[in-house]
Amino acid sequence: MHGELVTLGIKVAPSTVWEILKREGVDPAPERASSTWADFLRSQADALLACDFIETVTLNGQRQYILAVIEHATRRVRVLGTTAHPTASWVMRAMRNLVMDLDDAGCRRAI
Secondary structure, three states: OHHHHHHOOOOOOHHHHHHHHHHOOOOOHHHOOOOOHHHHHHHHHHHOEEEEEEEEEOOOOOEEEEEEEEEOOOOEEEEEEEEOOOOHHHHHHHHHHHHHHHHHOOOOOOO
């Protein structure tokens, strides 16, 4: 917690953070009974998607950006499209199409 506050530019002593957490009844991380990040990801895998651009250069030297999504539960990779000039509107259109495809396939999603 202290490290994240410092990253945000908020100066606070580690002991102050500890006192606030103690007062609010939040135990130190090693003693918490909650699940791990890996447990959380496994339990939410059916609803999780990750997306990223893959940059490539074609045989004629043109740079292309491929927008891909992976479904965590099935590890299925979907290529949503490729373009030389990705824009916000292009990405939004690709994402809308993905959501429609997932709806048609009966996939569940959390909003």
